Amino acid sequence: MAASAHLSRFVDFGRKIICVGRNYSEHAIELGNAIPERPLLFLKPTSSYVEEGSPIKIPFGCSSLHHEIELGVVIKSKCFGIKPEDVMNHVGGFCLALDMTARDFQDEAKKKGHPWTLAKGFDTSCPISSFIPREKIMDPQNIELWCSVNGVARQRGSTKDMIFDVPTLLSYISTYFTLEPGDVVLTGTPSGVGPVNVGDVIEGGITNDLTMKFMVEK
Ligand SMILES: CC(=O)CC(=O)C(=O)O
Numbered sequence: 186m187a188a189s190a191h192l193s194r195f196v197d198f199g200r201k202i203i204c205v206g207r208n209y210s211e212h213a214i215e216l217g218n219a220i221p222e223r224p225l226l227f228l229k230p231t232s233s234y235v236e237e238g239s240p241i242k243i244p245f246g247c248s249s250l251h252h253e254i255e256l257g258v259v260i261k262s263k264c265f266g267i268k269p270e271d272v273m274n275h276v277g278g279f280c281l282a283l284d285m286t287a288r289d290f291q292d293e294a295k296k297k298g299h300p301w302t303l304a305k306g307f308d309t310s311c312p313i314s315s316f317i318p319r320e321k322i323m324d325p326q327n328i329e330l331w332c333s334v335n336g337v338a339r340q341r342g343s344t345k346d347m348i349f350d351v352p353t354l355l356s357y358i359s360t361y362f363t364l365e366p367g368d369v370v371l372t373g374t375p376s377g378v379g380p381v382n383v384g385d386v387i388e389g390g391i392t393n394d395l396t397m398k399f400m401v402e403k
């Protein structure tokens with residue numbers, strides 16, 4: 186099956202998008218958050234997906250939309266309660282994603298102890314790259330991710346610096362959620378997150394490999 190066909194399958198099937206927060210200590214610190222003792226999870230609806238060629242839209246009432254570049258892991262087979270040493274057998278490949286975050290909504294939710302659903306799950310909050318087959322990424326803990334806005338570097342980080350590595354994350358998630366083909370796990374963002382405005386162009390990439398580009402619109 187062609188790589189792009191695989192991508193449209195996971196979008197069309199409407200599977201889960203499970204996100205990990207605060208998985209890089211520098212990022213947790215830059216936003217004044219504690220380093221988590223276990224993975225911090227939240228969900229995005231599948232209506233948040235946006236592919237290259239379509240814009241990211243600033244949600245109504247948001248005055249601080251932030252980019253967060255992240256490595257995504259695409260699940261290929263159903264599993265539940267899987268050990269870290271076995272869980273990679275259920276990974277079909279990877280993708281690059283932006284966990285677009287309405288930071289003002291999130292700050293308000295955090296203060297009130299409310300969920301992050303609006304801040305993280307609005308339409309177009311999950312821009313996603315083409316599918317990267319598993320064989321192209323031999324070691325998911327040695328990937329350099331970058332993000333720029335209007336050609337100016339904002340984020341650059343290595344997946345070596347994740348607090349919880351990919352097998353640990355997937356195993357933890359599978360303790361509570363059945364992972365299914367087409368599910369995507371966003372593994373958290375390195376430091377350097379920041380605001381974007383109407384007309385900005387966000388580019389993201391994996392060094393020496395894939396790039397993706399998205400315009401920001403009202
Ligand atoms: C503070 C956050 O928004 C957490 C998050 O999404 C992350 O990637 O870290």
Ligand SMILES: [Mg+2]
Nearest residue numbers: 253284373374
């Ligand atoms: Mg994130």
